[in-house]
Each structure stands twice: as C-alpha cells, then as structure tokens.
Amino acid sequence: MREILAENKSSIEEIVRISLLPELKAAIRESVYDALEGLTEKPSPSPDVGPRTSDLGPKTPDSGPQSSDAGPRTSDLGPAQGRYLYCIADSSEGGSLGNIGIEENEVYSIPYDDLCAVVHNCTARPYASEDPEIVKGWVVAHQRVVDAAWERFGTVIPIGFDAIIQGDADADPEANMKKWLQSDHDNLKGKMEKVRGKAEYSVQILWDKAKAAKLATDESPEIKELTKEIRSKPRGLAYMYRQKLESLLRKEMEGRGERYFREFYERIASHADDIRVEKTRKTDGEDKEMLLNLSCLLPKEGSQGLGDELEKINALEGFSVRYTGPWPPYSFV
Numbered sequence: 001m002r003e004i005l006a007e008n009k010s011s012i013e014e015i016v017r018i019s020l021l022p023e024l025k026a027a028i029r030e031s032v033y034d035a036l037e038g039l040t041e042k043p044s045p046s047p048d049v050g051p052r053t054s055d056l057g058p059k060t061p062d063s064g065p066q067s068s069d070a071g072p073r074t075s076d077l078g079p080a081q082g083r084y085l086y087c088i089a090d091s092s093e094g095g096s097l098g099n100i101g102i103e104e105n106e107v108y109s110i111p112y113d114d115l116c117a118v119v120h121n122c123t124a125r126p127y128a129s130e131d132p133e134i135v136k137g138w139v140v141a142h143q144r145v146v147d148a149a150w151e152r153f154g155t156v157i158p159i160g161f162d163a164i165i166q167g168d169a170d171a172d173p174e175a176n177m178k179k180w181l182q183s184d185h186d187n188l189k190g191k192m193e194k195v196r197g198k199a200e201y202s203v204q205i206l207w208d209k210a211k212a213a214k215l216a217t218d219e220s221p222e223i224k225e226l227t228k229e230i231r232s233k234p235r236g237l238a239y240m241y242r243q244k245l246e247s248l249l250r251k252e253m254e255g256r257g258e259r260y261f262r263e264f265y266e267r268i269a270s271h272a273d274d275i276r277v278e279k280t281r282k283t284d285g286e287d288k289e290m291l292l293n294l295s296c297l298l299p300k301e302g303s304q305g306l307g308d309e310l311e312k313i314n315a316l317e318g319f320s321v322r323y324t325g326p327w328p329p330y331s332f333v
Helices: 001-005 007-042 133-155 175-183 183-197 208-218 219-230 235-269 304-314
Strands: 084-089 093-097 107-112 115-122 154-165 198-209 274-277 286-301 319-327
Touching: 007 154, 084 133, 084 175, 084 235, 093 133, 107 133, 107 175, 115 133, 115 154, 115 175, 115 183, 133 154, 154 175, 175 183, 198 208, 198 304, 208 235, 219 235, 219 274, 235 274, 235 286, 235 304, 286 319, 304 319
Parallel strands: none
Antiparallel strands: 084 115, 084 154, 093 107, 107 115, 198 286, 198 319, 274 286
8 A cells, every 4th residue: 555655646646736635725714614603693683574473484384483382372361462464465355254264263354444454363472382283283274364365355465474463552453453554554555566466386496416417427528537537547546536526526516506596597587577586495305406496476377488498497307397386475575
C-alpha cells in the first residue's frame, strides 16, 4: 500500500487539491454559517391577517395545534364565548347550514352588508389534542364545512383551522365578528374578486433520481471521461477518483434539478391565473423524489391547456405528475 501511495503521490496530491480541498472548505463554511444562524436567529413576527386566537393552519389534515389542553366543547360551559370561523362568503344570507361542523356543531352564517361569516358557537379556547386522530377529524370536518359553504355561496375566503373570534368587555363575539367584517370589508371584497369563479389546484412533479443520474452520466462528457479513467487506475487510486466522480455527479444532478424546476415552473405558470411554490414533501417510495410542488389558481372547471402541458411532462422518461383539485383557494387569499 505504501509503495502504491508513493508511486502515485503526485496524482493523489492533485486530486486532493482539485476535488477534496474545495469540498472540505465548503463543508467548513456551511458548518460555521449554521452555527452563526443558531446564535443569531430570532423568531419571525406573526403576520397581521385578521382576528384569531391561534395561528391559522394549512389546508392539509396533517397539521393542528400542539397544545395539550383539552379542546373546547360548547356544551361544557354556559353561553358560547367565541365563534369558530370557517370562511367568509360572498353573500348577505344569514341562516343555518346544519349540524355539519366540528363535533357536529350547528354551522350558520353571520351577515354583514354583502358578506357573511360562516361559524359555529364555541368556547374561547382553541381546539387542541395530543391525539393526532382527533385533530385529523377536526381538520377534515373544517374542510367539509368550507366545501359546503363554497358550494352554497359560490365564492368564499377559506380560513385555516382553529380561528376563533372572542368576546370582550365591550361586545360579544358576534358583535366583534361584525366589527371585523366592517373594518376589513374592502380588503375582503378585493380578495373575493381575485378568486371569484376560480379554484385551487395542486400540481406535484416527481422525478426518478436513479434514472436521472444515469441520464446525466450518459450525457455529461466530463463524467464519461472520468468514468473511463477510473477503469485504468490502480485500486487505491481508483477509490480517490470515485470520490471525485460522486462529487461531480452530485453537482450535475443539482444543476439539472434547478433547470428542470425553472422549465416546468414556467410551462405551468403560463396556464395559471396565479401560482404559489409550496414546500416539497417526502414521497412514499424511495425511488422518487418531489421536484416541484405548486398551488395553481385556475377557473373552477380547470384548464385544458394546463392538462395538456402536464401530460407532456408526465410522458418524459423519469418524471411523473400528480394533479388534484378543485379546492377552495386557501393559498391565494
């Protein structure tokens, strides 16, 4: 082994200088940056997006409050101290939507001018449980009410899970609800106009990284040349070259991922009225990775142009598309 190292000393030094040293410097820079971030990071201020007692959660059932307090029950206390808010509807209609709410609470609308709030009576405490199945049931019920209101009133501004309007010394919760509808009326009407006749669709593009890596290996002259060199090197030196090859392939894949992201985003955005980039999620299978996760604002009936574009992407080797909707436009209000 010592003889092999001695014979190839100059080659090894060159590999370390060109390949390993930059990687080591980059790793050190990243470690220092992460340490500084941890020392200087401050909590982000909460956005001012309307009255609430807890953060408005995302539209998916896999989120919910983290407190271990028991959830509110309207039957536990006397008069209801809050109004649980599902959505704001483009209607002046007041009345009951039935016992379709969380825990089968009666859902009804509170009108103000040409808007109404879809609510149920509750205590002032947010819904919270340590049992994820209970939380999931609450969020699914919330979504079901928003869907029912969307179907009935045509245009709604969905509110995320667990928004509760409270009463105070000067007004009960219903009066406070109307105060908010009054003070934020123009903003709410503007959001209504943006989403009128439209719906949210989810577009996720997955890629098979093994197939993509093979394609990169076949198409990159630098990777092909380095692969040939490895075959002609002694065992000890070939190991060093393989490390360089892995680094080169990783960078090539990162570059391809960025190019695919930009290309697919532009192709999809050209068919959407508005678009939002969402966080990618882990997939069920180990062979595929989510490359792109988008929320698209489209007419309720969808878009033939977008459908055709997604079919073309889905036909590309190593790529697959998930397309779901229509949903109430959570991401755009």
